[in-house]
Amino acid sequence: MEVGQRLPEILGKDQDGKELKLSDFKGKKLVLYVYPKDSTPGCTTEACNIRDNYERFLSLGYVVIGVSIQDESSHKKFIAK
Numbered sequence: 001m002e003v004g005q006r007l008p009e010i011l012g013k014d015q016d017g018k019e020l021k022l023s024d025f026k027g028k029k030l031v032l033y034v035y036p037k038d039s040t041p042g043c044t045t046e047a048c049n050i051r052d053n054y055e056r057f058l059s060l061g062y063v064v065i066g067v068s069i070q071d072e073s074s075h076k077k078f079i080a081k
Contacts, residue, residue, distance in 0.1 A: 001034070012067055015075040020065065031057055033066040038078035043068075047078070 001007075011020040033050055035043040050057075050064060057064050068075075 007032070011065065013072060015072050015079060017072050025063055025065075029060075029062045031062050031064045033064065035066065035068050038068060038070045038074045039081060043078075044081070 007022050009022050011022060013019055031050070033046065035046060037043060047066070050066075054064060066075075070078075
């Protein structure tokens with residue numbers, strides 16, 4: 001994906017296997033956190049920053065979505081960590 005490129009309609013599946021569509025968030029502001037792999041040091045550092053500022057994002061009206069290529073099981077482990 002490149003800067004300025006439109007997001008695809010299908011964003012992927014969440015940690016519970018629910019398909020996420022861009023249209024599900026129509027009219028909302030998004031923080032889209034795209035990372036290469038769950039539980040790597042760099043991704044964990046970035047995720048901790050988002051976690052630490054999560055309430056602030058929500059208070060400003062943002063929805064936070066993390067996107068990577070791993071499956072639901074991997075996402076659940078990363079979330080727990």
